[in-house]
Amino acid sequence: MTAGMLHGSFLSVMQAQTEADFRQEVIRFAQDLGFAYVSAMTVIDQSLTHSDFFTVDNTPQAYKDGFQNNQIWRRDPVMQHCKRGTVPILWDQATYVRNGVEELWEEQAAFGYRTGIALAMHLPQGRHFTFGVDRDQALPKEPAALTRIVADIQLFAVHAQEAALRLFVAPNAVALERPKLTPRELEALRWTMEGKTAWEVGTILGISERTAVLHLQNAMHKLEATNKHQAVLKALRLGLIH
Template identity: 25%
Template sequence: MSRWLEGLEERLSSVAGLGPRLDAMIMSLRDLGFTALGYDYTPVPVTPEGDLISPSLLEIRNIDAEMPELWTKGGFCQIDPMQELAVKANAPFMWSCNQVDGDPGENALAAVVTARHQPVIHYCLDTRMTVGVTVPMRLAQGGLATFNAVCVDPEPGFERDARRHMIELALAGYAFHNAALDSYDPDALPSRHVRLSPRERECLQYCAKGMTAKQIAFKLDRSPATVMLHLKSATRKLGARNRVQAVARAAHYRLLGGAC
């Protein structure tokens, strides 16, 4: 393990809570020339149609304060080429907003950026967040966390030097994520993209086990009409055409867990 990683782990272990650990992380990143960072987590990264889902948790340091709102509520996550790459990538990658039409071997964005991504590219250029390294981390149950080390106004030669630290940054991303896990707000763990009531989830859980509406009604001591109402509401919220597709979509969004 490099001396830099040893120092990082000492800093992370010496503090508690997500905020202090983010502060410790940015202090260590400065030693490698990075000036800002972003960290996000989503339990389900894409819809069944393949569209990106806004993160349940997004934390930043030394980045424009408007960014979290734009990404979680303003639709920028859905047109973020870095996040699009992170969902598919198996290794950390370097990106630059300065040369999106260059060599994909030098800049990962060159392989994916189209006209629809331009608002995000222009935002990064306007805020001078032009170069970064993204570490995608696929988690249990299909979740995705991404760690982004960013350089604002990089000096010439920065990208060449940063490439030497790709392995260290990958290990740093996982070290930070493992340290941050115990600081998660429980509300960040389930998917927020679709919200079902506890009764709607329960009815779908039984439906997934092959039970009919009448059987579910008997199990819950409710009328079949009430159960049908819950199933119809859940089907509508999930954007499903029928009960079978509703169960499949509920499974996709990790909504069928827990004992019945």
């Protein structure tokens, strides 16, 4: 396993054994990245009208009521973005102004929630995971620095949602049968685990980049994964690769 794919904080959150461990690792990651606040929420749809929520955060006690208010969520542009899609959102005051709800930003800004980054993962069987980091300082203006932060958050979220499902959802609800992956699909996952791109995987295996991508996509589908990193983690957990 290379440091590029699973450095310390990613491994630590995935190995969390209790909710307290999970909370500690999530907060540590956010603060090491320069964000005072963090929220990791697992949502399990039980029916069209009922969902179970499991939230880990370090929201100030004085702002708890507003932070957990479902009525506010329905108007909050960041929450609505995460509900609809998976692309990370980088938000600040302008986000709320554009959506005509600047008063929501002003209320949370008083508690240090002035800007942040949030994303969501929508998984099979009505499972969802949202992850957001927030602070009172502006985000970096340098594109390279901002891209690096977003990439770190995306990778951490993949590992965090694996741990969250294991900790907060009944084991039989997340249990997976060992799917049958072809040798090529397994090889593609192994090299992806080593940090190789699809082009590099194709070169190593003597196939085209397009074929390498196809093998990865097939593996993702069989493992019910939303991206190649999650597919690698599930394959590891199931003992399909080592």
